[in-house]
């Protein structure tokens with residue numbers, strides 16, 4: 001009997017919100033940090049397999065405990081601060097590089113719902129704006145690291161990074177505008193729900209309920225149907241997807257756009273002067289950014305947690321878990337794609353990179369918006 | 382004379398990078414899948430798998446001392462190897478056979494024979510110079526230790542590594 005009052009307290013709306021959010025935050029943080037560790041492992045394994053090697057296989061079965069060994073190694077190393085650095089900025093830069101990518105996770109809907117609790121930490125109506133605003137802060141970490149190191153290579157890395165971010169942020173932002181034009185919302189959860197109803201942005205032929213385009217077409221399609229509106233909208237969606245994913249490569253400093261760190265030219269770029277745990281933070285921040293970026297790609301274009309013919313969490317906790325698993329499996333697939341590209345392509349030259357950003361992707365993304373607008377206007381008329 | 386290198390004329394499609402990128406991705410995924418399913422095997426798992434069977438007869442590994450077929454040591458402590466060793470890896474302390482004993486004619490034997498494996502450069506000069514064919518370079522190449530002292534092979538260790546070698550040795554022959 002004494003249990004009841006305390007249970008009631010936990011079920012009061014405000015308190016319920018607080019402890020479920022805290023729980024979700026901790027679980028997601030745990031899952032994502034584990035994923036970060038294992039994407040480093042995957043990076044080494046994939047690179048090895050692509051180059052006909054074996055990769056880490058000593059620590060644990062197939063090297064699965066390798067991330068722990070790496071972490072311990074980095075922790076035990078001497079944390080060396082070179083003379084002549086700006087101590088304050090030098091020490092906060094690694095955290096500044098790591099934090100934004102983690103913050104992005106707050107708005108990503110990583111599942112439908114579990115026991116009626118929506119599986120998103122913060123259900124913001126401006127979800128996508130939050131993602132862009134926060135993720136572009138990541139450049140501060142890199143620029144400050146380059147500047148505070150008081151050394152030429154990190155400095156060059158920092159400069160490259162800032163100019164690269166500025167040129168690709170534009171196409172990144174513009175390429176998702178068509179998505180909002182079609183869905184009519186900035187809330188990531190609603191964007192996923194739209195894709196559940198109408199098929200994924202990049203595979204509109206798969207949809208579950210056959211409701212047709214919201215507000216735009218009156219007749220409802222069949223299970224596998226592709227009506228005129230969807231086929232037409234598929235074109236700008238594919239363009240958006242390609243531009244967005246390429247811009248994401250540039251945002252997360254992955255090859256072929258890893259100019260800020262370019263080992264061969266800049267001796268590691270902005271983190272040349274860092275060692276031990278500070279270096280590890282940059283390293284982890286980069287992978288966390290990759291995971292967050294993949295999460296955004298999955299949410300916006302690949303249907304988030306949805307799979308065709310799989311019900312959402314309102315049908316029972318089992319399906320809620322399946323949805324969460326689906327989301328992380330999709331992220332893993334995108335990460336594999338990132339790794340695959342990294343071990344295939346050489347690095348772009350800096351002028352090629354800028355040209356590509358300003359002359360090609362910016363225009364393509366801009367034209368794509370007008371194209372989408374035209375198609376939507378045609379469909380509504 | 383200046384040579385003008387003609388730049389290849391790329392079509393619009395080629396200049397868009399896409400065919401080359403897709404081609405590259407196709408090549409790497411083929412390698413990935415082949416290695417994943419164990420069709421490509423190029424890396425040897427070193428400490429477990431070794432190339433030992435493929436080592437040639439003349440391989441110059443660690444220098445060792447050998448005994449003859451009667452389990453007697455061949456070395457006469459002439460110290461030639463000690464003198465010729467370029468990095469001065471060998472240290473010998475000779476001792477004398479008692480002059481009234483049965484082996485007085487042999488005169489000397491090594492009381493101490495150390496080879497510092499941190500210094501040895503595996504040149505094989507000791508083997509070449511030895512008049513009694515007592516020192517041979519064997520196939521052991523992975524000589525490891527945790528301390529410097531551990532890396533110095535003493536007489537016992539050298540005989541253990543060297544083993545027995547048959548062949549003509551005169552020093553224990555009373556007639557010669």
Ligand code: SF4
Pocket residue numbers: 444462465466467468469470471496500501502503504505506507508
């Ligand atoms: S192999 Fe060369 S370096 Fe090594 S002990 Fe013999 S003579 Fe000295």
Ligand code: SF4
Pocket residue numbers: 455456457458459460461462463473510511512513514515516
């Ligand atoms: S090993 Fe050979 S060269 Fe060296 S001391 Fe003995 S007999 Fe002389």
